[in-house]
């Protein structure tokens with residue numbers, strides 16, 4: 001957790017505040033190549049090989065703000081943002097599209113897997129390309145963008161499919177678009193009477209909190225209720241700037257939830273998950289999901305055994321407010337959707353008696369009613 005304003009990397013120490021706090025300056029000055037990154041960080045050989053070996057397959061970019069949070073090679077922020085040679089490992093369980101999103105795409109830029117929900121891809125761009133990204137196959141081609149015809153086809157599909165009541169606006173990061181473009185997309189969705197829920201899935205509060213401007217929230221405010229799902233993974237990302245971004249959204253009436261991804265060596269301890277959850281709650285952002293990392297190629301080194309995820313969840317119960325405990329979910333490869341996992345607490349059954357273990361390991365009996 002960083003309590004004072006985030007210290008800038010020395011390379012930008014003398015930059016006027018007005019530029020540093022300008023999200024467009026941050027986007028224009030992202031670090032996107034090894035030479036520049038090597039001037040700013042003492043890269044390890046494994047990181048250099050990771051950057052060089054990508055063969056252009058998954059873009060790499062880091063905002064000056066997010067880079068300023070990075071410390072040594074094991075830093076949880078650095079490991080999420082800087083390629084590593086472990087990404088190049090190929091394993092038999094690697095998948096390109098683990099959630100089968102492309103196979104469930106009735107029109108371009110839209111995935112319809114669950115009857116009542118759809119995912120709309122509005123951009124391929126993100127401020128930072130997270131090394132654990134499930135959509136590494138899609139994001140990063142910044143020269144391409146969905147066409148107007150693709151958007152029209154998606155809006156038409158949503159309008160003629162009234163079973164869809166919940167639309168996730170995603171990408172890439174939708175906040176990579178201009179205020180005007182994003183508000184126009186949300187306005188078109190809001191015009192479809194069958195859509196109740198509109199969710200914006202964004203990592204900008206984490207990687208580019210400067211993007212959450214008064215202009216952005218005012219341009220979206222007319223289309224409430226709007227939900228924002230953000231993606232904090234570690235307390236080191238919990239800066240005053242990030243807190244201010246969440247406060248601006250909460251004050252403007254957005255409903256905030258966080259989707260963290262469980263990552264090996266980054267956040268796979270109960271203490272880290274608890275600290276993150278407590279900070280999020282103080283920002284009025286509910287820890288919503290703790291996702292098992294999807295088996296997308298290049299992420300095997302970041303994946304955590306499910307037994308460990310369950311042990312983390314088990315350890316949280318009784319240690320932090322239930323509000324700070326996310327649901328632990330696995331998105332089933334092949335398009336099966338999410339299943340939520342919970343630690344087993346039932347020890348045995350004896351007739352109508354069910355014996356459970358509490359958080360301290362003690363046994364208690366609940367007498368159930370006959371069915």
Ligand code: SF4
Nearest residue numbers: 126129130133172203
């Ligand atoms: S911001 Fe989201 S879509 Fe973009 S690289 Fe990170 S995880 Fe992937």
